[in-house]
Amino acid sequence: MRYRTYWGCLVLIGVFVASAWQAAAQSDDSIEDLLERGRYANALQQAHDLSATGDAVARSWLAHIYRQGLGVPQDLSRAIELDRASAEAGVARSQNALGHSLIMGLGVEADISAGQAWLHRAAQTGAAQYEFDYARSLTSELADPPDFVEAAVWYQRAADQGFIEAQTNLGILYMTGQGVSQDVDRARAFFLAAANAGDAQAQNNLGLLHVRGDGVPRDYDAAFNWFRLAAEQDLPQALRNLSVLYESGQGAPVDEERARRLLARARALEGGGLEPLLSIIGFPFDPRLHEPDWDMAPDSAEIAAVLGGDPVAVYIQGQRFMRGGSERQDFRLAFSSFEAAARHGMSGAEFSLCLLHANGWGAPQNYRSAYVWCSLAAYRGYPDADVLRDNLALRMTAAQIDAARREIAQRLSQD
Numbered sequence: 001m002r003y004r005t006y007w008g009c010l011v012l013i014g015v016f017v018a019s020a021w022q023a024a025a026q027s028d029d030s031i032e033d034l035l036e037r038g039r040y041a042n043a044l045q046q047a048h049d050l051s052a053t054g055d056a057v058a059r060s061w062l063a064h065i066y067r068q069g070l071g072v073p074q075d076l077s078r079a080i081e082l083d084r085a086s087a088e089a090g091v092a093r094s095q096n097a098l099g100h101s102l103i104m105g106l107g108v109e110a111d112i113s114a115g116q117a118w119l120h121r122a123a124q125t126g127a128a129q130y131e132f133d134y135a136r137s138l139t140s141e142l143a144d145p146p147d148f149v150e151a152a153v154w155y156q157r158a159a160d161q162g163f164i165e166a167q168t169n170l171g172i173l174y175m176t177g178q179g180v181s182q183d184v185d186r187a188r189a190f191f192l193a194a195a196n197a198g199d200a201q202a203q204n205n206l207g208l209l210h211v212r213g214d215g216v217p218r219d220y221d222a223a224f225n226w227f228r229l230a231a232e233q234d235l236p237q238a239l240r241n242l243s244v245l246y247e248s249g250q251g252a253p254v255d256e257e258r259a260r261r262l263l264a265r266a267r268a269l270e271g272g273g274l275e276p277l278l279s280i281i282g283f284p285f286d287p288r289l290h291e292p293d294w295d296m297a298p299d300s301a302e303i304a305a306v307l308g309g310d311p312v313a314v315y316i317q318g319q320r321f322m323r324g325g326s327e328r329q330d331f332r333l334a335f336s337s338f339e340a341a342a343r344h345g346m347s348g349a350e351f352s353l354c355l356l357h358a359n360g361w362g363a364p365q366n367y368r369s370a371y372v373w374c375s376l377a378a379y380r381g382y383p384d385a386d387v388l389r390d391n392l393a394l395r396m397t398a399a400q401i402d403a404a405r406r407e408i409a410q411r412l413s414q415d
Helices: 013-023 029-036 040-052 056-068 076-088 092-104 112-123 128-139 148-160 164-176 184-196 200-212 220-231 236-248 256-270 274-281 300-307 311-323 331-342 347-359 367-379 385-393 398-413
Strands: none
Touching: 029 040, 029 056, 040 056, 056 076, 056 092, 076 092, 092 112, 092 128, 112 128, 128 148, 128 164, 148 164, 164 184, 164 200, 184 200, 200 220, 200 236, 220 236, 236 256, 256 274, 274 347, 274 385, 300 311, 311 331, 311 347, 331 347, 347 367, 347 385, 367 385, 367 398
């Protein structure tokens, strides 16, 4: 059992972009509002028009649109070009995004030093998210050497603004004495503040304090409760720690079967990348639609809508064939239904096709096809499609991505 923190570089493009989006209010609320409401074509047009007048903030939103593929095919190179221009004009959002892109080599050759410099410029604006991102870059495995003293300064600034992850990481520094004088009481105070706000990493770290008796009495019941809260958020370390308690009977009755299940879940998630993400996503129903009772047979109105080619009804039919329930499970018919609904631009059907190809359900696993369908779903704003698309790209060659993007452009031209 080890204390853990948010020190690694982010794997998912969508994660840091979303954080950058939320970090600081800008003057172009109308573009942001359009994006939040899924009106991508309007947001794109407005961002283009304002960018043409030299509006650097609008150009930053345009970079976000291209980076995430919202209403346009994803284009990381174009996003870099736009972000660089806005960053040089002083837009913090683009400075932060450009810093991440340079560190991770997304759409541009990786350059850790240049990336950290841009993150530093963004952090100097005083936005807590940007202060945290810069501090994390100073302590990540890519930093050579890491600078814990400077990181502590920036974590403290973000923590003073109530930024939860910064509180957790600052607690780690005080726990280990890296960059600051070791102080277990201060570490616990930071962990407790973040844990009470729902941070899984802090909850896990508090559990470790109680297991070891670091600054608090050893208390396996308290440790169990903190580990359980963190495990419910699928934190791998917490799943492992909870597994140990169930196996040993400390803080919980001995339950070897549950211990094995928790350990298996932790191992799957610790694998990182695509498989854990697919496991977490599962096969969801479009959250924007009313979900039927799958054990009930479709009524006459639904059947009539399917026969009439209504895309929503056809999509629901595909879900019925995937799930079984009142219908027999049939992957082939599910594919056919989703493809029919996707021809009408239904993003839920496109995302379902992405999942079928990515998991190899009903057909050989095919990341290229999955990437195409996830890109189309992301283009229309389907939840999680952009994150899954970017993880699929990590499993593909440059030639496969280029071929997939040509297919995406061809499909979009037929909309």
